[in-house]
Structure formats: C-alpha cells, structure tokens
Amino acid sequence: MSKKIRSNPLGIELNRRTFLKGAAAGLAATVVRPAAAGAFNWDSFLQKHFREMNDAEIKKVIGRLEKEAAVEWKKNIHIGTAKAMPGVKFGYGLDLSRCIGCRRCVYACVDENNQSRTPQVHWITVLRFKKGEKWIDLENSEKYYSPKQVPEKDFFYMPVQCQQCENPPCVKACPTQATWKEPDGIVVIDYNWCIGCRYCMAACPYGARRFNWAKPNIPADEINPETHYLGNRPRYKGVVEKCTFCIQRTRAGKYPACVEVCPVGARKFGNLLDPKSEIRYLIENKRVFRLKEDMNTNPKFYYFFATNITQAD
Amino acid sequence: MGNIIKNFFKSLWQITRGDIKYYIWIAFLFVLIALGISAYARQLDDGLIITAMRDQVSWGVYISNFTFLVGVAAAAVLLVVPAYLYNFKPIKEIVLFGEMVAIAAITMCILFIMVDLGQPLRVWHLLPVVGLMNFPSSLLAWDVIVLSGYLFINLLLVLYALYRLSIGKEYKLSLILPLILLSIPWAVSIHTVTAFLYNGFPSRPFWNASILAPRFLASAFCSGPAIMLILFQIIRKLTKIEIEDRALFKIAELVAYAMGINLFLLGAEVFKEFYSGSIHKAPLEYLYLGLHGKMRLVPWMWTALVFNVTAFVIFLIPKIRENFITLNIGAVLIVLGVYIEKGMGLVIPGFVPDTLGEIYEYWPVRPEFIITIGIWAFGALLYTLLLKFAIPVYTGELRFKGGEDAAIDPAMINKHRREKSEY
Numbered sequence: 001m002s003k004k005i006r007s008n009p010l011g012i013e014l015n016r017r018t019f020l021k022g023a024a025a026g027l028a029a030t031v032v033r034p035a036a037a038g039a040f041n042w043d044s045f046l047q048k049h050f051r052e053m054n055d056a057e058i059k060k061v062i063g064r065l066e067k068e069a070a071v072e073w074k075k076n077i078h079i080g081t082a083k084a085m086p087g088v089k090f091g092y093g094l095d096l097s098r099c100i101g102c103r104r105c106v107y108a109c110v111d112e113n114n115q116s117r118t119p120q121v122h123w124i125t126v127l128r129f130k131k132g133e134k135w136i137d138l139e140n141s142e143k144y145y146s147p148k149q150v151p152e153k154d155f156f157y158m159p160v161q162c163q164q165c166e167n168p169p170c171v172k173a174c175p176t177q178a179t180w181k182e183p184d185g186i187v188v189i190d191y192n193w194c195i196g197c198r199y200c201m202a203a204c205p206y207g208a209r210r211f212n213w214a215k216p217n218i219p220a221d222e223i224n225p226e227t228h229y230l231g232n233r234p235r236y237k238g239v240v241e242k243c244t245f246c247i248q249r250t251r252a253g254k255y256p257a258c259v260e261v262c263p264v265g266a267r268k269f270g271n272l273l274d275p276k277s278e279i280r281y282l283i284e285n286k287r288v289f290r291l292k293e294d295m296n297t298n299p300k301f302y303y304f305f306a307t308n309i310t311q312a313d
Numbered sequence: 314m315g316n317i318i319k320n321f322f323k324s325l326w327q328i329t330r331g332d333i334k335y336y337i338w339i340a341f342l343f344v345l346i347a348l349g350i351s352a353y354a355r356q357l358d359d360g361l362i363i364t365a366m367r368d369q370v371s372w373g374v375y376i377s378n379f380t381f382l383v384g385v386a387a388a389a390v391l392l393v394v395p396a397y398l399y400n401f402k403p404i405k406e407i408v409l410f411g412e413m414v415a416i417a418a419i420t421m422c423i424l425f426i427m428v429d430l431g432q433p434l435r436v437w438h439l440l441p442v443v444g445l446m447n448f449p450s451s452l453l454a455w456d457v458i459v460l461s462g463y464l465f466i467n468l469l470l471v472l473y474a475l476y477r478l479s480i481g482k483e484y485k486l487s488l489i490l491p492l493i494l495l496s497i498p499w500a501v502s503i504h505t506v507t508a509f510l511y512n513g514f515p516s517r518p519f520w521n522a523s524i525l526a527p528r529f530l531a532s533a534f535c536s537g538p539a540i541m542l543i544l545f546q547i548i549r550k551l552t553k554i555e556i557e558d559r560a561l562f563k564i565a566e567l568v569a570y571a572m573g574i575n576l577f578l579l580g581a582e583v584f585k586e587f588y589s590g591s592i593h594k595a596p597l598e599y600l601y602l603g604l605h606g607k608m609r610l611v612p613w614m615w616t617a618l619v620f621n622v623t624a625f626v627i628f629l630i631p632k633i634r635e636n637f638i639t640l641n642i643g644a645v646l647i648v649l650g651v652y653i654e655k656g657m658g659l660v661i662p663g664f665v666p667d668t669l670g671e672i673y674e675y676w677p678v679r680p681e682f683i684i685t686i687g688i689w690a691f692g693a694l695l696y697t698l699l700l701k702f703a704i705p706v707y708t709g710e711l712r713f714k715g716g717e718d719a720a721i722d723p724a725m726i727n728k729h730r731r732e733k734s735e736y
Contacts, residue, residue, distance in 0.1 A: 045434060049445050119362065125669060137592050138670035160669060169514055175453035176438040177445045193445070195438055196361075196431020199453050201371040205516035207669040211371060211431065213362035237360045238431025295515050 044068070049177065050190040050229065062229065065192075073234055074220045080228045082251040084184035090245050090300065091185075091279040092256075093268035093288070094159060097305040101126055101150045101157030105258035105267065109161075112246060112257035113232035114224055116216030123243040124161045124258060125207065131156055161258075162187065162208035162243035163291060163299030170200035170209065179240075185272070185300055186245050188230035196238040205295050209242045245269070272300065282306070324479070324711055328701040335701075342694040349687010352680045353428055361431060363680045369673035370664040372429070374681050377656035378688070379425040381536065383507045384529065384655055386418035386463065388537020390500030391567055397486070397493050403560035409474050409707065410548060411541055412467045413699045415500075418537075419464040421692040428684055452510040459503045466496045471703070479706045504529050517663040519596035522585075528578045529655070534571035535621075536651035538564045539644040546641070548700065553708045562635050568647065569628035576625060579618075596662035599672070609674045610661060613653050620650030 043064055053061065062079050069077040106124045115121040127141035131154050134140060141158075151157070168187050171179055178193040179200055201209045215237040227233035228248035235241050246256035250269070254260075259267040270277035279302070282288065288302040331339075356363055366373040389411045396405035427433050438444040439457055448454040470492060477484040486493075508526035515521050542564055549556040583601075586594040598604050600614045627643035628634045634643065666672045677685070705711035 040434075049438075052445070127669060138668075139592055139595065139666065141670045143669065143671060169516060172450050173453070173514070175447050175451040175457070176435075177447045178438070193435070193438055194432065195435045197426075197429070197453065198371045198431070199451070199510075201368065202511075202663065203514045203516060205514075205668050207368070207667055207671075210368055212360065213364075213367065214360040236432070240431075 044192070047192050049193050051177075051180070058229075061192075065229075065233070069234060073218070073223055075223050075225055077223065077225045077227055077233065079233050080226075080248060081230075082228065082248075084182050084186075085251065086183075087271075087273055089185040089272045090164070090250060091270060091272035091283075092164070092245065092301045093279050093282045094301070094303050095266040095268070095306045096156065096158060096303055098264045098266035099126075099157045099159060100264055100266075101128060101145070101152075101155070102263065104261045104263060105159060108257045108261035109243070111222065112224055112249070113244075114216075114218055114227065114234050115210075115241075116212065116214075116218060116235075117222070118217045119214055121210050121212070121216070121241070123208070123210065123241075124159050126157055126159045128152075128155050128157050130154055158303070159258075160206055160208070160291065161301075162245075163206050163297065163301040164243075164245060166298035166300060167296060169203040169205065169295070169297060173199045173203035175199060182230070182247075184251070186230075186247055186250075187242070188244055188247065189240060189242065190230065191233070191235050191239045191241070194239040196240065198240065200240055205292050205297060206299075209240050211240050212237050320479075324702060324706070327705065327711070328698050331701070338697065339694070342690045342697070345690035346687050346694065349684050349690065352683040352687065356428070356680060356684065357433075361429075363678070365675055365678045365681065367673060367675075369667040369671055370661060370675035372660050372664070373675055374657065374677040374685055375425045375429040377660045378685055379422050379429075380507060380659060381652055381656045382418045382422045382425070382692075383460070383503055384533030384651070385537040385540055386415040386422065387500045387504040387530070387533045388541075389415035389467065390497050391534055391538050391571075392541070392564070393493060393496060393500075395563065397490070401563065403557040404563060407545060407554075407556050407560055409471060409703065410545065410554075410700070412471050413696060413703065414537070414541055414544065415467045416464065416471065416699065417692045417696040419460055419467070420695055421688055422460060423464075424688045424691065425685075428688070452506060452513055455506045456503075456510055459499065459506045463496075463499050463503050466492060466499060470496065471699075475703055475706050478709075479712060481709075481712055501530065504533050511659070511663060516668050518593035519662045520659075522582065524578055524582050528575065528582070531571050531575035531578055532651050532655050535568055535575055535624075535647050536655065538568045538571075539624075539647040539651075542568075542644045543641065543648070544696075546637075548704075552700070552704050553710075554704055558635075561640070562631075565628050565634040565640055565643070566631075568644075569625060569634070572621060572625040572628065572647065576621060595666055599665050600658060600662050604666065604672060607665075607672050607674050609676055610658065614658055617650040617653035617658060620646040621654070624650060 047061060048057065050058070058081055062081060066077060066079055069075075069079070103124075103126050106122050106126060109115070109123050110117070110121070113123065115123065125143050127138065127143055128145040129135040129141055135158075145152075145155075164185055164187055166181075166185065168179075168181060171181055171187060175197060176193060176195055178195070179187060179189045181187050196211070198211055201211060212235055216235055218234065223234065224232060226248060228244075228251070231244045231247035246254070246258075250256060255269055256267075259269045268278050268282055270279035272279060272283075274280065282304055283302060286304040286306050288304040290299045290302060364373060389408075392404055392408045392411040395401040396408040427436065430436060439446060439454070441448070446454045446457070448458070470489060473489055474484050505526050508529040511517070511520035512522075512525045542561055545556050545561060548554050583597065586597045595604055599607065600610055603611050624643040624646040626633075627639050627646075633639045661675055664673070664675070
C-alpha cells in the first residue's frame with residue numbers, strides 16, 4: 001500500500017507536537033510522585049466539568065492528569081486541549097461502493113485512539129450484508145464475519161461509527177451533561193465527568209458508544225502519547241467512550257486515522273463550511289444518504305456510492 | 314426539644330429488642346447483605362465486566378429491579394386515595410404501612426441505580442447546584458427529582474403520623490391534606506417519568522411506544538398492592554396490629570381492575586406489532602416466540618402471562634378473592650408475573666436486537682444475582698426496622714406523653730383494642 005501524502009483538509013499549517021512539552025511532563029512525573037494509581041484522591045474527586053473550568057483551572061487539571069497518566073500507563077502522555085477552530089464543521093463521507101470490509105480502519109482507530117486491547121473496544125463496526133437482501137434496517141447484518149480474504153464475492157460492507165449527529169440523542173439523554181456537541185460539530189465526552197449510567201448508549205441509534213466494562217488494558221509500547229482531553233487520552237474503568245473524528249488529529253489539521261489508513265480511499269473527510277472541500281464536493285455531486293434518517297438525528301456522516309460506472313459524473 | 318430527641322433514641326433502641334425469631338430474621342438479612350456487599354466490592358474492583366451486561370445489552374437485572382420497584386413504590390397511592398379522600402376507614406388504618414413500603418422501595422431503587430453506575434463516586438454530578446444536572450433535557454434528571462421528592466413526601470407523612478400517634482393524638486388531616494393530595498399525582502409522576510425514560514428514544518422501538526407509560530401504571534397498580542396484601546397478612550399475624558379482612562379484599566378488588574387493564578394494554582401492543590408486522594415487532598417476537606432461535610426469555614414471558622391471567626381470574630371473582638388461600642396464591646402469582654414482565658421483560662427487549670441488528674442474549678450471572686439479593690435483603694431489613702419502630706407507637710404501647718420519657722403503657726393497648734372493637 002502506498003503512503004500517499006494527502007492534501008491538508010483544513011488548509012492550515014500543521015502544528016507539530018513539541019518535543020519539549022513531552023519532555024517537561026516526563027520530568028515533572030519523575031520529580032513529583034503522585035498517589036498510587038487507582039487510589040482515591042480529592043482533586044480528582046472534586047474535579048469540575050470541563051466546560052465549567054477556566055483556562056488556568058484546565059492547565060492545573062491537565063498537569064495532574066498527565067502525572068497520573070504517567071504513573072498509570074508507565075509512559076509520558078501529552079494531553080492537549082486544542083479548541084474548535086472558527087468556521088469549521090467537520091463532515092465525513094464513506095463510499096460504500098469502494099469499501100472492501102478489510103477492517104484496517106477498525107484497528108488503525110484502536111491504535112490511534114488508545115482503545116482497550118483486552119477487553120477489545122472498537123469504535124468502528126463493519127457490518128457485512130449479503131448482496132440482494134434487505135439491508136438498510138441492519139437486521140440482517142453480520143459483524144463477526146471472518147473470511148480468508150476480502151472482499152467476498154456475494155457480500156458488501158458498511159462501516160458504522162459515531163455519526164456525529166447535529167441533533168444527538170445521546171447529548172439529550174446524558175443526565176450530567178458529560179457529553180456535548182462542540183462548535184466544530186464533534187460530539188465529545190468528559191471522561192472525568194461521566195458517571196457511567198449508560199443512558200446515552202440506550203439513546204444512540206447507531207450503536208456508536210462503548211462502555212469500559214473493565215479497566216482498559218493497553219501495552220505501554222502501544223500507547224499513543226499524543227492525546228486530547230476530549231478524545232483519545234486513556235480512559236477510566238466505568239466510563240463511556242466513542243469516535244471523536246480523531247479530535248486530536250483533525251483539530252491540528254490532519255485527517256482521522258481511519259481516513260488515512262483506508263487502502264481503497266473509501267473514506268473522505270473535511271470542512272462542511274468550506275465550499276471547496278472534498279466533503280462538500282461529494283455531497284453536491286454524489287447521491288448521498290445518512291443512516292436512519294427517520295430518527296431526525298441529522299448526522300454529519302454521509303454514505304454514498306461513487307464508482308457507479310453507468311453514472312455519468 | 315431535648316426530650317423529643319431523647320425519646321426518639323429511646324424508641325429507636327427498641328428496634329434492637331425482640332424474640333429469637335426476630336433476631337434470626339435480622340441475622341439472616343445481615344448475611345445476605347454482607348454477601349451482596351462483598352460481591353459489590355468485587356464489582357467495584359474489576360468493573361461491571363463481572364456482570365453479563367455488554368455494549369449490546371447495556372442495562373440488565375439492576376435496572377430491571379429498579380423499574381419493578383418504582384412500580385411498587387408508586388402503588389402506595391392506591392391505598393392513599395380510598396383512605397384519605399373517600400375516608401374508607403379499614404384502609405386508612407393501614408395506609409401508614411403502605412407508605413413505609415414506598416419508602417423501602419424507593420431506597421432500593423436508589424441502591425439499584427448506584428450499583429449500576431460505572432463511576433458511583435461521581436453520583437454527585439447528577440445533583441442540581443453542586444453537580445451539573447441536565448434538566449429539563451434528560452429524563453434521568455427528571456427521575457432523580459421525582460424519586461427523591463416522593464421519598465421525601467412519604468417520609469414526612471409517615472413521621473408526622475407516627476409523631477402524632479406517639480403523643481396519643483389522631484393526626485390532623487387538615488394539616489397534611491395538601492401533602493397527601495400532592496402525593497397522589499406525585500406517585501403517578503414517578504412512574505410516568507420512569508416510563509418516559511425508556512419511552513423517549515426512537516433508537517429502541519420496543520420502548521418507543523405510547524402505550525408504555527399507561528402499561529407501567531397498570532402493572533404497578535397490580536404488583537405494589539399484591540406485595541402489600543402479603544405483607545399486611547404477615548404483619549397482622551406477627552404483631553398486635555389488627556387489619557380488617559375488608560381492607561384486604563378491597564385491595565384485591567382494585568388489583569383485579571388494574572390487572573384487567575394491564576392485560577388489555579398488552580393485547581393492544583401484541584395486536585399492533587404482529588398485525589402490522591414491521592421490523593419493529595422483533596423485540597416482542599424475541600420475548601414471546603424467540604428470534605432467530607434465541608429463546609432465553611420466552612419461557613419466562615409465557616410463565617408471566619399465565620400467572621397474570623390466572624391471578625386476574627382469582628381477583629375478579631369475589632368468592633375466590635375472599636378466600637385467603639386463593640387470595641394469597643393470586644397475590645404471589647401477580648408479584649412474580651409482574652416482576653418478570655416489568656423487570657427483565659421490559660428492559661432487555663429494548664436492547665434485543667441492538668441498534669445494529671445484533672442479538673446478544675443477556676442473562677444475569679452470579680455476582681449480579683448476589684448483589685440483587687443483597688439489595689432486596691436491605692429493603693426487607695429497612696421495612697422490618699420501620700415496622701419495629703412504628704408498630705408499638707401505632708398500637709399505643711409506646712407513648713411519649715408530651716415530653717416525658719418514652720414508656721410502654723399497657724393501658725393504652727387496651728384503649729386501642731377497645732376503640733377497634735367499636736366499629
């Protein structure tokens with residue numbers, strides 16, 4: 001697979017992670033030894049909601065969380081708090097006619113976003129359908145398919161992940177406002193505010209939310225140390241998590257990991273407010289649909305069929 | 314004031330006194346509670362992974378019990394209405410014990426929510442002012458408000474009645490009537506809000522049916538009074554409390570009507586789903602016929618249906634419901650039937666098939682059973698202690714005599730007996 005350099009979806013300069021920041025965090029972790037992992041601590045118990053904190057408070061909390069994470073995961077982890085950029089609303093496109101069901105997106109997502117390896121947590125579910133059978137209601141889908149080779153002759157595939165609804169039922173359901181929609185349209189979770197009631201999981205029509213039934217388990221050498229507070233920082237036992245369009249990457253002008261890894265280019269991503277973006281092009285020029293539109297959730301995740309040879313594009 | 318507090322502790326002391334059977338019962342409950350706590354400690358340590366819940370079926374037996382118990386609590390109102398508003402004397406005398414059932418049930422509801430939380434220490438995030446309650450958007454926020462309000466109202470009513478009785482006076486209805494009137498719609502509200510909690514999301518077609526809230530209420534008015542029927546008979550057997558047969562038969566009659574409505578609503582739901590035959594019938598199919606060969610709940614649902622129909626017939630025919638053997642059979646059938654139907658029979662099919670069409674067959678595993686039994690034991694302990702405290706006051710054995718020391722006054726027992734026989 002060739003590693004083609006893609007154009008920058010936001011057209012902004014990439015902010016390379018500063019080596020110094022990481023080094024400083026590492027030094028701090030060795031000098032100030034925080035309480036043993038998992039032990040009760042008042043600062044963590046009384047931590048305010050992310051959106052209730054001012055910049056100084058956030059800085060202090062990030063400092064503590066980075067120290068805790070260094071002890072917990074035996075690796076220095078940088079927790080970013082990059083805010084949404086003005087004039088940006090992220091949208092996603094998925095070309096069903098290209099998807100071959102290889103699940104590379106699933107595992108690239110796991111690596112990028114620090115999902116638990118045991119028990120396995122996946123943010124992307126790839127559903128397999130038999131050609132010619134009714135499929136749009138998902139009742140006949142198979143998610144545990146394991147052939148020797150994909151694509152299989154009689155089947156087609158549909159990956160499902162958080163659809164980043166403009167009208168998200170999960171946000172409506174959450175009793176503590178621990179999940180909300182950011183100005184750039186990404187639905188995020190404050191892992192330090194979620195009480196783990198799982199009401200959002202009952203509300204979500206897309207099965208996009210995952211619960212940490214046990215403490216996440218990630219080998220130290222597989223941890224992605226470049227994280228975002230609202231995104232891929234390692235989670236706690238007993239909280240809910242989900243796809244954030246790789247907030248730590250996309251807010252820095254990069255593509256989500258799943259977009260980058262897709263070997264057939266089925267995944268598209270960009271700024272819905274930019275008329276020249278790829279996502280706007282495909283919405284305007286392809287036949288797009290969104291999953292379960294009858295729910296009025298208004299997802300920013302568009303499915304489409306681009307490679308219809310009989311179609312004059 | 315000092316005396317009142319002193320008297321309170323003196324009367325509280327008597328919950329530690331009883332015969333050998335009482336001590337065995339309490340010890341038995343303590344053992345179950347201790348087992349529950351140890352299982353819960355393991356759950357805290359390892360996470361909810363020790364349950365059978367998974368992402369596909371993310372609520373299980375804890376939330377099922379919660380739902381059932383909200384119904385039991387709400388049903389106290391069924392006793393309040395005839396007691397206070399229509400002044401139906403026989404029930405008025407026992408309404409206190411019904412309100413205490415509500416207190417125990419709501420406490421258990423809160424515990425079942427607590428053990429279901431992934432981060433129980435953060436529960437304060439749910440509270441208004443100190444936390445960040447998502448009101449009015451989240452129905453769970455509504456549920457926190459109505460449930461705690463209902464607990465508060467019932468505590469006030471019980472404490473006031475006991476206080477008046479303990480100083481040898483009838484309680485002034487004029488003083489608490491507003492609270493009693495409030496408790497009626499409030500009881501309806503706890504059940505309606507809990508129904509709406511499931512009802513509000515189109516992602517779960519089984520719950521997203523307008524019939525859900527009415528069905529909740531109808532089945533609540535079966536199970537709650539049925540539990541009370543059994544409890545009241547135990548109370549009058551073991552203590553000096555006299556509960557008239559008339560009161561029990563009246564409750565049974567009301568249960569019959571509620572069960573009739575409950576069965577009718579179930580029929581309406583079955584017709585709509587199976588006749589229209591859209592894919593939304595899948596959860597109901599899973600419950601009663603099995604889906605793609607997955608039949609875990611099928612025998613239970615049919616058992617519940619047979620129990621409910623049998624109990625309906627028993628309670629409908631006056632001759633049969635006024636026979637204590639059949640009355641008790643009917644009450645037990647209703648409690649079990651509604652426990653299945655309004656517990657797992659309601660919660661699980663919301664998740665089967667899941668939103669991506671997967672069928673994960675949930676069935677609780679050992680730690681969940683042990684924790685569930687522990688919470689029920691705690692509820693039973695709470696109710697026992699409440700009774701132990703309330704009954705001597707109620708019968709007149711324990712009187713504060715306007716600020717004097719709490720004392721057992723045999724004359725008052727006789728007086729109470731005399732009053733009883735005057736009816």
